[in-house]
Amino acid sequence: MTASRRHPSLLAALAGVVAAAVGFAVAELVAAFVAPGASPLFAAGAGVVDVVPAPLKEWAIATFGTADKVVLLGTMGVVLAAGAALAGWLELRRPPTGAVLLGAVGAVGAVVAATRPGSSPAWALPTLVGVAAAVLLLRAEVGTLRGPAEVARPDGAARADDPASGAGPWTAAGSGRPGLDRRRFLLVTGLAAAAGVVALATSRAVSAGSRAVTAAREALRLPAPSVTAPAVPAGADLGVPGLAPYVTPNDDFYRIDTALRVPQVDPDTWTLRVSGLVDEPFELTLAELLALPLVEHHLTLTCVSNSVGGDLVGNALWLGYPVRELLARAGVQDGADMVLSTSADGWTASTPLEVLQDEERACLLAVGMNGEPLPAEHGFPARLVVPGLYGYVSATKWVTELEVTTFADDVAYWSTRGWSERGPIKLASRIDTPRASTSVDAGEVTVAGVAWAQHTGIEAVEVRVDDGPWETATLAETVGPDTWRQWSYAWDADAGDHRLTVRATDADGQVQTSDVAAPAPDGASGWHEVDVRVG
Numbered sequence: 001m002t003a004s005r006r007h008p009s010l011l012a013a014l015a016g017v018v019a020a021a022v023g024f025a026v027a028e029l030v031a032a033f034v035a036p037g038a039s040p041l042f043a044a045g046a047g048v049v050d051v052v053p054a055p056l057k058e059w060a061i062a063t064f065g066t067a068d069k070v071v072l073l074g075t076m077g078v079v080l081a082a083g084a085a086l087a088g089w090l091e092l093r094r095p096p097t098g099a100v101l102l103g104a105v106g107a108v109g110a111v112v113a114a115t116r117p118g119s120s121p122a123w124a125l126p127t128l129v130g131v132a133a134a135v136l137l138l139r140a141e142v143g144t145l146r147g148p149a150e151v152a153r154p155d156g157a158a159r160a161d162d163p164a165s166g167a168g169p170w171t172a173a174g175s176g177r178p179g180l181d182r183r184r185f186l187l188v189t190g191l192a193a194a195a196g197v198v199a200l201a202t203s204r205a206v207s208a209g210s211r212a213v214t215a216a217r218e219a220l221r222l223p224a225p226s227v228t229a230p231a232v233p234a235g236a237d238l239g240v241p242g243l244a245p246y247v248t249p250n251d252d253f254y255r256i257d258t259a260l261r262v263p264q265v266d267p268d269t270w271t272l273r274v275s276g277l278v279d280e281p282f283e284l285t286l287a288e289l290l291a292l293p294l295v296e297h298h299l300t301l302t303c304v305s306n307s308v309g310g311d312l313v314g315n316a317l318w319l320g321y322p323v324r325e326l327l328a329r330a331g332v333q334d335g336a337d338m339v340l341s342t343s344a345d346g347w348t349a350s351t352p353l354e355v356l357q358d359e360e361r362a363c364l365l366a367v368g369m370n371g372e373p374l375p376a377e378h379g380f381p382a383r384l385v386v387p388g389l390y391g392y393v394s395a396t397k398w399v400t401e402l403e404v405t406t407f408a409d410d411v412a413y414w415s416t417r418g419w420s421e422r423g424p425i426k427l428a429s430r431i432d433t434p435r436a437s438t439s440v441d442a443g444e445v446t447v448a449g450v451a452w453a454q455h456t457g458i459e460a461v462e463v464r465v466d467d468g469p470w471e472t473a474t475l476a477e478t479v480g481p482d483t484w485r486q487w488s489y490a491w492d493a494d495a496g497d498h499r500l501t502v503r504a505t506d507a508d509g510q511v512q513t514s515d516v517a518a519p520a521p522d523g524a525s526g527w528h529e530v531d532v533r534v535g
Contacts, residue, residue: 008145009089011185015141016088016098017081019134022192023102027130036264037345038123040106040130043113045069045076045260046345058519061256061305065312069260091142098142099135106131117346137192144184213264217380220267220373225319226293233477238486240448242433246476246486247298248314250370255377256303256312256391258413263344263398267381272326272365276340276404279331286381289367292321297362297385298479300452302425304390305519309430309528313452315483318385319368323356326365326402332357336404340412341384344398350412351386351394352422353404361387361455362482365399387482388455390523393423420522427453427512429461429487429504429528436530442495445534447473448488453506457481460505463489466498473502481507493534501529 024041031038049072052060060068083105091098109131110124237246267286275281296319303312327339332353339351356363363386367374374380379397386394392414403410407421415421429451434440451458457480462470476486491500503512516526 009092012088012092012098012142012145013085014088015138015145015185015189016084016086016091016102018189018193019088019138019141020080020084020102022137022195023106023130023132023134025130025195025197026133027126030126030129034122034125035119036261037116037119038113038126039261040109040113040127041073041076042261043116043119043123043127044109045073046116046258047112048072048076049258049260055520058305061312062307062310062519065254068256073260088138088142091138092145095142095146096139099138102131102135102138106134137188141185141188141192144188213266213376213380216267217373217376220381222319222368222371222373223290223294225296227295229296229298229317230479232298232479235477236479236486238448238476238488240433240446240486240488242435243448243486243488244311244432244450246315246483247370248316250316250372250375250378253314253316253369253378254303254312256305257397258347259343259345259397262376264376265344265381265398270381270400272382272399273401274326274330274404275401277333277336277406278327278404279333280329282330284326286367289321289365289382292325294319294321294367295362295364297364297482299362299364299385299387299482300454300484301385301391301395302428302452302454304392304419304423304523306428306524307519308428308516308524308526309530310524313450313484316370317368318364318366319371320364320366320382320385323363323365323384323386323402324359327353327357327404330404332404336406338405338407338410340401340403340405340410341396341399342401342403343396344400347396348412349384349393349396350407350410350415350421351384351389355386355389355394363387363394388425390423390425392419393421418521423522425452425454426523426525427456427504427506427510428525429502429512431500431502431528431530434500434530434532436532439533439535440493442493442534445491445493446488447491447500448486449502449528450484450486451502451504452484453504453510454482454484457507458485458487458504459507459509461485461487461489462503462505463491464501464503465491470503495534497531497533499529499531501527503527 027040064071087098087101090101106127110127113127114121114124232246270286272284296317298317300315306312337353339353339356341349355361365382366385367382369378374383383397383399384395429449431449433448447463451461461473461475463473464470471489473487473489478485505511513525514527517524
């Protein structure tokens with residue numbers, strides 16, 4: 001078949017893509033009035049995140065890191081565009097199959113949106129309105145390609161005057177091709193695309209929630225802590241080029257969560273509910289929380305998905321209220337052993353009750369990070385930070401409820417997906433400089449990195465060159481056992497290819513294991529190694 005004969009099919013595929021894009025724009029506009037979470041793209045993306053097997057999630061995080069959400073949305077966009085193109089082609093070849101396909105996908109999307117945690121039946125409305133617009137537009141666009149003379153035979157085969165068959169007795173004015181009115185097609189498609197842009201722009205203008213939350217955060221003034229954190233010792237940050245700073249800037253702090261769109265929580269209406277197996281359930285507003293005696297604490301957080309030598313770890317100064325005081329106010333009942341924390345987007349974490357009640361741990365309901373209100377990406381207006389536990393069982397962002405319960409009666413988001421329930425952080429160390437597969441000059445080379453054993457502390461770090469003996473590295477100062485610790489080692493490097501290996505020992509005398517384990521189900525282990533070339 002010649003290119004000219006294929007042209008109507010290509011235009012039909014384009015019609016499908018344009019119709020779907022306009023439908024999404026219309027859905028976004030409706031979602032701006034209903035709820036940001038009702039956006040079909042983000043609701044569907046959240047649904048994909050929920051059903052994707054854990055090994056695939058681990059691969060995505062290991063491969064793309066904090067860009068995993070961008071990659072997911074991009075992949076979804078490509079898949080949806082391909083599906084929309086297929087719908088356009090089918091609508092031309094076998095009407096109304098393409099419209100039915102779009103409608104079926106929209107129906108599934110509406111169900112997914114309406115059944116998301118924290119949703120309501122109204123969340124289905126944006127998808128339903130959007131898919132209705134897409135179907136009507138697809139029919140109109142493909143109609144310009146089919147022409148008024150076409151009538152489908154009962155058996156579904158095209159008549160001789162069907163342009164999809166490549167032959168027909170009539171030619172639309174000015175098109176030079178059977179049944180194809182190019183001007184009408186371009187006019188309908190162009191106007192539809194313009195309308196889609198207007199709808200998308202309007203949805204952004206109407207979605208004032210994120211701007212309002214941003215303004216509220218910028219206007220918020222955190223109170224002075226009743227207990228200030230110790231000052232960072234002068235020797236805590238070695239200042240070695242390429243070495244992660246002792247305190248991680250907010251903009252550089254890693255972000256791993258299941259929220260494809262950052263929840264925009266209005267601080268004026270936010271509340272934290274303490275419920276479950278307690279004598280006196282209560283709710284706390286942000287104003288009430290800020291009026292409590294808040295404390296500061298330096299704490300390093302680590303993601304369970306962090307691979308050996310990975311960067312899903314960061315250290316910050318947190319301001320918040322001790323969780324144990326909230327639990328004491330509620331009056332925890334006998335038999336409880338877990339607190340199920342819930343995020344504004346429905347995500348949950350299961351934290352051992354004994355950890356949260358431990359007077360030696362600064363488990364905080366945090367409102368501040370490095371001297372400013374929590375960034376939206378990191379949980380504004382409030383989140384949990386817990387020393388010694390991986391984030392998936394403790395670091396709930398945008399937290400709205402603490403339910404005192406039991407491990408026997410409740411499970412959290414990741415507990416139902418093959419991960420361990422309790423998640424204590426494993427002893428780990430990392431070489432930051434020199435980087436793997438880099439070249440350095442012969443002579444003295446500074447090898448440096450960080451090591452962590454949250455809530456236990458680092459006692460020693462050792463470095464090995466090739467298969468040589470373990471050499472003791474110099475440890476930097478530290479605020480306390482809940483943060484990572486920098487280290488450095490002066491290496492007299494000879495020319496050639498070499499392998500550097502690091503291991504740490506914690507304050508209890510435990511030496512970091514060489515046994516290699518993947519992040520699932522309870523954190524990665526093994527020694528970090530880098531290969532370097534000395535010139």
